[in-house]
Amino acid sequence: MLPFSQAADNNKDPILEVLRDHFTAPGELLEIGAGTGQHAVWLAPRLPHLGWTPSEQPDYLEALLPRLAAEPADNLRPAIGLRVQDQAAWPAGPFDYVLTVNTFHIMSRDQVTCCIDQACRRLAPGGRFAVYGPFRYGGRPTTDSNRLFDDSLRARDPAMGLRDQEWVVARFADHGRALLGDHAMPANNRVLVFG
Numbered sequence: 001m002l003p004f005s006q007a008a009d010n011n012k013d014p015i016l017e018v019l020r021d022h023f024t025a026p027g028e029l030l031e032i033g034a035g036t037g038q039h040a041v042w043l044a045p046r047l048p049h050l051g052w053t054p055s056e057q058p059d060y061l062e063a064l065l066p067r068l069a070a071e072p073a074d075n076l077r078p079a080i081g082l083r084v085q086d087q088a089a090w091p092a093g094p095f096d097y098v099l100t101v102n103t104f105h106i107m108s109r110d111q112v113t114c115c116i117d118q119a120c121r122r123l124a125p126g127g128r129f130a131v132y133g134p135f136r137y138g139g140r141p142t143t144d145s146n147r148l149f150d151d152s153l154r155a156r157d158p159a160m161g162l163r164d165q166e167w168v169v170a171r172f173a174d175h176g177r178a179l180l181g182d183h184a185m186p187a188n189n190r191v192l193v194f195g
């Protein structure tokens, strides 16, 4: 049986709607932290104007590759191993689009900064970067469930935790990228789109 994430199944359609609005022109997309590959195999064939490169930490590729092999699509490129803080592992690009789902609260703050820095260096001038996940606003989680989730992450590993939306916006601003959209998603998540 292929590795399966219920969250990825629940959010794939709402993510598709946002990408249809923001990722309109043909181009190359890099997905960071592709996990089980459920987003790649669902979204890529529904966005045939994109060339889709999934990536995942090398140690986790074994959870990703079987689904990509089982559900190929014409516009799915071979997966690459990428740990965001490993500068040498980044593909040269340029990319027109970057997508990352439910990763910024798993990565440390330094890793998130690294991810934004490295991706923005490879993002084409008119490119777009979409980040899905739970965020804090005004210094606090938006709901009790997000607060509990944040607490549980920090108890598991102090480096993990929900990121402040304003801090993420500031990191993109460091690269001249502005927040183009902040969309409500299932289970109190958001998609932030930068360009």
Ligand SMILES: C[S@@+](CC[C@H](N)C(=O)[O-])C[C@H]1O[C@@H](n2cnc3c(N)ncnc32)[C@H](O)[C@@H]1O
Pocket: 005, 007, 008, 032, 033, 034, 035, 036, 056, 057, 060, 082, 083, 084, 085, 100, 101, 102, 103, 106, 107, 111
């Ligand atoms: C909660 S999972 C989400 C997976 C998938 N995007 C999804 O929505 O189902 C978090 C993902 O972030 C990836 N990740 C965590 N730290 C990372 C890092 N430093 N560099 C690249 N990916 C990382 C993990 O390997 C994992 O696949």
